[in-house]
Amino acid sequence: MELPEMAIPWKAEVVPDPRLLVLNEPLAAELGFDPEFLEGPEGLPLLIGNAVPDGATPVAQAYSGHQFGWFAPRLGDGRALLLGEILNADGRLCDVHLKGSGRTPFARGGDGFAVVGPMLREYVVSEAMHALGIPTTRSLAVVATERSVQRETALPGAVLTRVASSHLRVGSFQYARVAGDSGLLRRLADHAIARHYPAAAEADNPYLAMFEAVTAAQASLVAQWMLVGFIHGVMNTDNMAISGETIDYGPCAFMDEFDPATVYSSIDENGRYAYANQPVVAEWNLTRLAEALLPLFDDDEERAVALAQDALGAFRQQYSAAWLAGMKAKLGLDSSLANDVASPLIDELLALLQEGRVDYTSFFRRLGAAARGKDEPARNMFPEPDAFPAWAERWQALHPDADMMDRVNPAYVPRNHLVEEALDAATDGDLEPLRRLLEVVTDPYNERPGVERYAAAAPESFGPYRTFCGT
Incomplete structure (x- = not known):
């Protein structure tokens, strides 16, 4: 086991009578599994960790995390297990991981279980995100445990089996830093470089290069969230993956009416993770990652801080560039269109959508019809239809590409x-x-x-x- 200081060997709770609710057959095939086998009496126990291949050692991973801004030095997989790693059809190493498989030494006061609804939510939303082309963990299966789990009421239990490039998080590096073991921190960073950013190993400062790569990946990822109206809901540092994949779908949702202040999570009482705050929080999380990595950037703390600040300074520019390019595409505009032409047009449109409480997904899809000369479907979404034509006239003068719009504006999201x-x-x-x-x-x-x-x-x-x- 690599990095034994950051994982505890553990076993999933035995499920006497598991029942498959949903299996991702295409993903199973990508991983080299026979879907019929996984559905059968020998495969089903593999999906929930009750049967383990020879040589595999499931572990509960350790990590820290800032949760709603408050630092918890020891979180970890309280109800989850990393079953092991597997090569997919492309030869890429993937984690196979469980949620809801029972208490671990990191469980604190939790029961370690999960219920059907939230596990199926992660399955639906993560697979929708994958179909939208947004980097994400994937869902392989949800298995009912026939166990009654107490929440506000008694609910049927379930285990989610998911697949990820890895489960290394910002919180993983925070844990290694808090441990005060510089050797552990360096080995963790070396592992992350080998797993996700091998080109960084060739840089003059590999650890800074890795951090720069993570920053760029997160800038791109969060821009993609914003473009489709996705709200993660719980962007704690333990829920930000080093790989740049969307991870840990909890109180997530897609925005209905356009409002930058939208919050759906019942636990986000102050709107820390509201739609509009997501880029700001991503930068905040990356700052915490930089703090954890400082000893690796340079032996001199002042120089290390200066290097970290320079690297962090790229995030806003990278995010803004990715978001603006995406918005141009959503509006069917040529990527070479000057930003000082595109930006005011975009800002005015978003103000109109917010004022009119217009449905975000439907509007951009219907705007494709407006690019073909049929304004009514988009115009009629506004309570005051006269607000739209003046904007549309300026937009249509730029000759938007309707076919491109249909390729980037989804007709369907998980409503x-x-x-x-x-x-x-x-x-x-x-x-x-x-x-x-x-x-x-x-x-x-x-x-x-x-x-x-x-x-x-x-x-x-x-x-x-x-x-x-x-x-």
């Missing part, structure tokens, strides 16, 4: 009301709404007849929406 409908039904034993939802959101750009309700905004009766972590 909050449809996710809740599917999760409620699945909790009651009916998986059909979940299957239909997955079919639609894993093919998000292909608009097609018969699934119109999956593109529609939530009915007014859906009311204020709140999401929950599930712990």
